[in-house]
Amino acid sequence: MSTTTVQRTAAPASSANAGYRTLWRWHFYAALFVMPFLVILAITGTLYCFQPQIEPLLYPHRLIVEPQATPMLTRDTLLAKARAAMPADAAAVTAVIAQVPDRSAEFIFRLADGDKQSVYVNPYSGKVLGTLSVEHRFMQVDRMLHRKLLLGKPGELLMELAACWTLVMIGTGVALWWPREKTTARDALVPRFALKGRALWKNLHAVMGIWLALGALAFVLTGLPWSGSWGKQFKALATSANPGAPAGSWGGLPLRSTLPRMHADNVGDTQASTQGQPIHHRDSAHESKMESMPGMVMDDLPLPITPWAVGNAPVPASADTGVLQALPLGRVVARVASLGVTRGYNLALPTSLSGVYTVSYFPDDPKQERTLYIDQYSGAVLKDIRYGDYGAVSKAVSYGTSLHMGRYFGVANQILCAAISLGLAGMAATGCVMWWKRRPQRSLGAPARERSAPPMRGWKSGLVLLGIVFPLMGATLLAVWLADRTIFGRASRQAA
Incomplete structure (x- = not known):
């Protein structure tokens, strides 16, 4: 076979893979930042999804009572019993109206120091069953860890950034998975366990990723309206435009x-x-x-x-x-x-x-x-x-929230959310193994740049659009691009 023939044969393959390393590089940077947060979100989100089942197991002597044939005491009597168990300067601020035969009555009080305490009362006998700190009960800690890493506003912004960068990770991941050349649909959608070593981990990562991509996207889009920075701005926009x-x-x-x-x-x-x-x-x-x-x-x-x-x-x-x-x-x-x-x-x-x-x-x-x-x-x-x-915006967000929390269609919704969450944690694990197996010594191990990468105008436009819609992410996108050009500018390039 002549040299010309070899060049002509290689050209399509080179064209098919054009831009692959650029996408891989952005996928690497996105995953490097997102994956630790994704593991936290997956674990805390799964736990919070099963809150109705978990809390009675954690606090059975406070939350659960034995149903009785006698009528329940009046709400005012129960509130008076709860108030008597609290300091004189505590103010009742919330009543939880459950009206379930086997559940205690719950009242929330604000103490003089600003802390809030839940008081639980047996609705049949009026006996005070105990108290719980509203801010320190397990599910509230789990929720605050999920939303802001227990770090206040800085943690809230970090979680919001992680959600935004997940969009980059999903987009580049789908593009990297997209079947090329002679790859069949079965090879792209079904794990190939016959592979060995890093090739097996790469295949598992790609196949898991494509099955989880839609769920991950849904999690991000339904969670962002509740975020501390962009979510508040989005709510304000919905307010001024009046569709929300x-x-x-x-x-x-x-x-x-x-x-x-x-x-x-x-x-x-x-x-x-x-x-x-x-x-x-x-x-x-x-x-x-x-x-x-x-x-x-x-x-x-x-x-x-x-x-x-x-x-x-x-x-x-x-x-x-x-x-x-x-x-x-x-x-x-x-x-x-x-x-x-x-x-x-x-x-x-x-x-x-x-x-x-x-x-x-x-x-x-x-x-x-x-x-x-x-x-x-x-x-x-x-x-x-x-x-x-x-309005239309609020209706969409309401449905998204119910699905995101695993509430809309009962236990099946909880299981689906848990499967997606834990699957994403598995993605983080397989990605880490792949990086560990290919990492060079004393190097970050980012994929090398392409010497003659295509313009990729569509991808660049998409990133710019993301940066405009999510300004906080736009600032970090610019920072990552500058760091990639300066700090890691001496990284080796792929041969032409």
Whole structure:
């Protein structure tokens, strides 16, 4: 065979592999940053997905009670029992309305130092079963590790960056897997266990990656709206464009409690209570300073979680003009039940004269979501926000959240989320083995550059677009590109 023939034969292969090492290099950098976070996200996400099954196993003596034939005690009696078990300066801020025969009643109190404690009461006997720190219970720690690595704002930004770089990792990974030359669909989609050594690990990594790519993409896109930086900006954009929330839920409506009229000579002498807790003027030790702040929104309330659509919804407030009698908790729970929400919701309690009862109903089916504001004096419904009131963006995010958390179609959804999460952790493991087997001594082991790489305008445009949509990621993309050109600029290049 002549030299010309060899060159002509080799040309198609060279053309087919053009840009391969460039994609591999970007895939390597993305994975180098993402994989440690991906393992943490996979483990913590899987645990949180099974929260309904795990928590009763962790705290059975607090959460679980023996069902009895006798009727449950009233909500106000249970709240009084819980309050008696807490320090005098603790304020009741949330009631968890479960209404399940074998579950205890839970009330959340804010202590003088700002910490929050859950108090569990037997709904049949009124016995206090124990307390748990809201911030330090296992699932809350797991959730904060998942969202922000327990590092506050810096950790939240790191997790957001990891999610964004996962998009680069997915895109380049699919491009590297894409069948070339004579590769069959079976070879691309089914592991070849007959291979040995690094070739086997590479095949397993590629095949696992393509099966998990869609799930990983779904996890990223449904998780980002809840992120601390981009998620808040995205929510603000949805607010201004008004495709993301019902009319008035972001402001613009005069939502205020109606204070009952009182004679001037009775205002100073009337002793008020909210759910049995005295409330005086603004210098009261029990008044929540936070609840008196103008511009307070749903995300500021002491609720475990609220629907994304109403996170920025302003909480109604009334003018502080005196000491008044608020409705007892039992009356409010009955009022909410008459509106069609009977259990499985969190009720934020008013802790000041300007407060309202706030119902956050966040069930597995997004179509059933409800957020209600109820006047603490008259029981009037100030606002009732339902799924049908949401805009297109909020509806999509609501469904994405339910699927992301493994709630939408029950145990099958949990298992699917766990399989994807643990599969991604397996991807991190196989990628690490591949790198370990090919790494040079005293070197990062990044794939060498191509001496004459193609323009790859589509990929570059995609990266620029990602950088514009996710500005925090755009800054790191630029940093990685500069580091690759300067710090690693002397790396060996692939022969032409």
